[in-house]
Amino acid sequence: MTSQVRPVRLLRGWRRKTIAAVAAVIVAFAAATARVLVWPVEWTPPKADAIVMLAGPGDRLPVALQLAKEHRAPVLVVSRGWMGYGGLCPPPTPGVRTICFNPDPGDTRGEAEYVGALARRNAWQSLIVVATRPQAVRAQLIFGRCFGGLVYVATAPLHLGDWPYQIPYGWGALVKAALTVRSC
Structure with missing residues (x-):
């Protein structure tokens, strides 16, 4: 019976890690999009050529x-x-x-x-x-x-x-x- 419980736990752990990794990639991409495309650093000097x-x-x-x-x-x-x-x-x-x-x-x-x-x-x-x-x-x-x-x-x-x-x-x-x- 222990042999059947162990693969199920490993499978659940693998799914959790995969979901966490995908969520981390999505959050990182959203943060990069916000920083680079939605709210880029902006500053203009009082004078330019x-x-x-x-x-x-x-x-x-x-x-x-x-x-x-x-x-x-x-x-x-x-x-x-x-x-x-x-x-x-x-x-x-x-x-x-x-x-x-x-x-x-x-x-x-x-x-x-x-x-x-x-x-x-x-x-x-x-x-x-x-x-x-x-x-x-x-x-x-x-x-x-x-x-x-x-x-x-x-x-x-x-x-x-x-x-x-x-x-x-x-x-x-x-x-x-x-x-x-x-x-x-």
């Missing part, structure tokens, strides 16, 4: 224009790339030069390449990049590869309906940026 608004979903333009109105930088660079913000080049902000561009390729890397070249021509040392929260860490990583100065990120709100798509897309794009496309 340029404000760069990336294309894509979310209400980025009001954030970029507010930073420009606060004269956080003398230049506002607006990407009209793939899934641009949906309008023409924004109206000028007094005292701030506005540059609009279409990146090639039309993604964050294309935006970083264009801005990196622009920064070298203008001797910029710091940027405030306007992105959505799921894009913030990835944008900072990619811009850091194409720009030798300091890269700060200001996040714009994302519509609630965009989150279910942006979380898996954000993880996939971040893994791709970190592991496969490592150059500017």
